[in-house]
Amino acid sequence: MRVLFFGDVVGEPGLRILAQELPLLRRLYRPHFVVVNGENLDVTIPELGKAGMHPQSLRALFALGVDAVTGGNHSFDPPWAEEVLGHARVVRPLNYSRHAPGKGSLLLRKGNQELLVVNLAGRSALAHAGDPVEALEALLAQWQGIPILVDFHSESVFEKLGLAYLFDGEVAAVLGTHTHVATQDARILPRGTAYVSDVRMVGGEEGFQGYHPDFLVEALRRRLPPKGLALRPAEGPGRVSYVLLELEGGRAKGILHLSEVVDLPPANP
Ligand SMILES: [Fe+2]
Numbered sequence: 001m002r003v004l005f006f007g008d009v010v011g012e013p014g015l016r017i018l019a020q021e022l023p024l025l026r027r028l029y030r031p032h033f034v035v036v037n038g039e040n041l042d043v044t045i046p047e048l049g050k051a052g053m054h055p056q057s058l059r060a061l062f063a064l065g066v067d068a069v070t071g072g073n074h075s076f077d078p079p080w081a082e083e084v085l086g087h088a089r090v091v092r093p094l095n096y097s098r099h100a101p102g103k104g105s106l107l108l109r110k111g112n113q114e115l116l117v118v119n120l121a122g123r124s125a126l127a128h129a130g131d132p133v134e135a136l137e138a139l140l141a142q143w144q145g146i147p148i149l150v151d152f153h154s155e156s157v158f159e160k161l162g163l164a165y166l167f168d169g170e171v172a173a174v175l176g177t178h179t180h181v182a183t184q185d186a187r188i189l190p191r192g193t194a195y196v197s198d199v200r201m202v203g204g205e206e207g208f209q210g211y212h213p214d215f216l217v218e219a220l221r222r223r224l225p226p227k228g229l230a231l232r233p234a235e236g237p238g239r240v241s242y243v244l245l246e247l248e249g250g251r252a253k254g255i256l257h258l259s260e261v262v263d264l265p266p267a268n269p
C-alpha cells in the first residue's frame with residue numbers, strides 16, 4: 001500500500017501548488033491514500049496572525065481527492081474551528097482536551113486497504129497538549145492489525161525521534177510536521193517504522209515558513225500582534241514537500257521524502 005503525505009499547506013498559494021502537483025504525483029506514484037497537513041490552509045484572522053482553515057478551502061482541498069486532513073497548533077485558531085474540525089475526514093491533535101471539538105484519529109478504507117491516520121502534537125508546538133506518548137499508548141490499546149500513520153506536530157526533533165523509536169514497529173510511520181523546514185533524515189527504523197523529523201511545507205518559497213516575513217518579524221520584535229500589518233502567505237516560486245510511504249503488514253518497506261521548488265501557478269482572477 002502506498003501513501004502520499006504532504007507537509008503543511010500554507011494559504012491559497014499552497015492550495016494552488018497542491019492542485020497543480022497532486023495530479024502529476026498521483027500518476028507517478030499511484031498512492032492508495034493521500035493525507036495532507038492543513039493547519040495553515042488559511043490566514044483566518046490576519047491582524048492577529050491566526051491560521052487554521054475556512055470551510056470553503058477545506059472543500060477545495062477535498063475536491064482534489066485528498067483522503068484525510070491533519071492539523072496542529074493552528075487547528076484551534078479560528079472561532080469557527082468546531083465547524084471544520086467536525087468534518088468526517090479532518091483530524092486534529094489527539095492529545096488535546098477531550099472537550100475540544102474534533103477527533104485525533106481517523107480510519108480510512110478503500111477496497112481492501114485500511115489506514116489509521118493519527119495526529120499528535122508536542123507541547124513545544126501546542127502548549128495545552130497532553131502527553132503524546134500516553135495518548136498514543138491508549139490509542140494502540142484499541143487498534144491492532146491496522147497500519148497506522150502518525151503526523152507528529154512538534155518543534156522538537158528530540159521529541160519526534162524519541163516517540164518514533166518508542167513506537168518503532170507498532171506504527172507504520174511517524175512523520176514530523178510544524179517547523180515547515182525539511183530535515184534530511186528520512187529512514188526506516190529497525191523494527192519497521194518509517195520516520196522523518198519534518199516534511200516541510202507546500203507554499204510560497206520566498207517567505208518565512210510560507211508567509212511574508214513583515215508581520216512575523218514585527219510580532220517577534222513587539223511580542224504583540226503588529227499594528228497595521230496583516231499576516232499573508234508568501235508568493236515567489238512554489239515549494240512542494242511530501243513523503244511517499246510503501247507499507248506492508250503495518251510496517252514500512254520504503255520511504256521517499258522530497259521537497260522541491262516548482263512553479264507557482266497564477267491565482268484565479
Ligand atoms: Fe504549520
Ligand SMILES: [Fe+2]
Pocket residue numbers: 039072073074125153177178179
Ligand atoms: Fe504548527
